[in-house]
Amino acid sequence: MSRTFDNNARTALNESIYNQDSTFKLKYFKLHGMAATVRMILATTGAKWECVFPEDWANKEKSETLFGVLPVLYETTSSGQTIEVPESEVIEHYLSKKFGLYGNDDFDEIKVRTFTSSIQAIITYYFLRIAVVRDAAYKATMTERFLTEALPPFVLTHERHLHANGSNGHYVNDKLSLADIKLALAVEMIVTLTGDRFVSKEKTPALYTVWEKVNVIPSLAEWKKTEAYTVVAEGNLRILGF
Numbered sequence: 001m002s003r004t005f006d007n008n009a010r011t012a013l014n015e016s017i018y019n020q021d022s023t024f025k026l027k028y029f030k031l032h033g034m035a036a037t038v039r040m041i042l043a044t045t046g047a048k049w050e051c052v053f054p055e056d057w058a059n060k061e062k063s064e065t066l067f068g069v070l071p072v073l074y075e076t077t078s079s080g081q082t083i084e085v086p087e088s089e090v091i092e093h094y095l096s097k098k099f100g101l102y103g104n105d106d107f108d109e110i111k112v113r114t115f116t117s118s119i120q121a122i123i124t125y126y127f128l129r130i131a132v133v134r135d136a137a138y139k140a141t142m143t144e145r146f147l148t149e150a151l152p153p154f155v156l157t158h159e160r161h162l163h164a165n166g167s168n169g170h171y172v173n174d175k176l177s178l179a180d181i182k183l184a185l186a187v188e189m190i191v192t193l194t195g196d197r198f199v200s201k202e203k204t205p206a207l208y209t210v211w212e213k214v215n216v217i218p219s220l221a222e223w224k225k226t227e228a229y230t231v232v233a234e235g236n237l238r239i240l241g242f
């Protein structure tokens, strides 16, 4: 691995940061994993994008990336310039700026990023301390803690914040944000793992409404019908259990 950032991309990026008419390729493995939110952003905003999988990761593509890991976003601007953005959180931030997923002003942005960070923490908790753990005893202990110590306050706290915004299916204003998208993923995970024990229309109406509103976005429904989505969802279930 010998690559560093190409500073010739500076102009392309600075010129196109707010342009939405680019085309995108998002490269990641055949599971949701660390590309889940990025794929959801591209799908919900109706961006022109393609989900691509590595063909020869270990021998070829790994060394061609900036950090030796995926996901990586490849953007082609309407004037034909190319931009490469690595690191999941950075891609999420870049696309959120581009597609207006940070609310209306700097205050909204702080709120959206705060909610997003808190939601990511619960996803990461499950992902790192349970889903990828092989030691059965440790996994059982962490699962118990997840269900008794992590999930209940998470659900309560987010229901409160969503209620404060009118339980209208959004964290800020009346508009889709990165936090809504990330919550939809978290709810999907929680409901798949625990049924209606923590999240349901009756128990957590505000959380549930966000999930419902995100899921009816037509471009997201279209992405979920694609072969690439089926491959990703099957891989995720096989490897991570949800």
Ligand SMILES: N[C@@H](CCC(=O)N[C@@H](CS)C(=O)NCC(=O)O)C(=O)O
Pocket (backbone or CB within 6 Å): 033, 034, 062, 068, 069, 070, 071, 086, 087, 088, 089
């Ligand atoms: N900090 C990176 C971590 C990405 C990462 O760990 N990717 C893993 C898959 S989840 C990967 O590419 N593994 C393949 C390898 O290391 O060769 C991010 O947030 O994007």
